[in-house]
Amino acid sequence: DARVTQTPRHKVTEMGQEVTMRCQPILGHNTVFWYRQTMMQGLELLAYFRNRAPLDDSGMPKDRFSAEMPDATLATLKIQPSEPRDSAVYFCASGLGTGVDTQYFGPGTRLTVL
């Protein structure tokens, strides 16, 4: 049963530290999404890639966040420096890149910035 995997599942860090979250999309999927979920803001799209190229990262704070796909099997989301307001659950999802396609979500990374 193919699944999106995310590491780490939980991360506690101190303000100012760098945080890197990793996502392995389902093999064969060419679109990868990064979302952030908080109680206050709900589910927010941060960025998404198709065929490893960024299509939209307008939801991402550019000064501290960066997203990359070094290869087709790995997507990364980096925060540097981290701030307490970045505390959230970060989800990665993958799909086949068409309008009718389902997004398959990973289990999320729960980030706490102290």
Add this chain to the structure above:
Amino acid sequence: AQSVTQLGSHVSVSEGALVLLRCNYSSSVPPYLFWYVQYPNQGLQLLLKYTTGATLVKGINGFEAEFKKSETSFHLTKPSAHMSDAAEYFCAVSDSTGNQFYFGTGTSLTVIP
């Protein structure tokens, strides 16, 4: 431009009662519509989706939704709520390219025993 509105951020129903979660969309082109469910401490998973054809779509766990173009709605229903249905439900809309898509703000469903 597209957007999704979910009416009611919290819905409570008694076990065995009808579940109705509302979703309205705005779209300048024929949309593709989705319902996702999120159980506690998990990612979202697809319940059902409408692409073309039959407007009544059946999904997993006994849920179904009807696409009503005249009302721009895609409400989610289940005839009889089960305790295991307690979760957060998200409506989403996409265009044909997948380049424009939006999730609603979610509706939290509570099932009362």
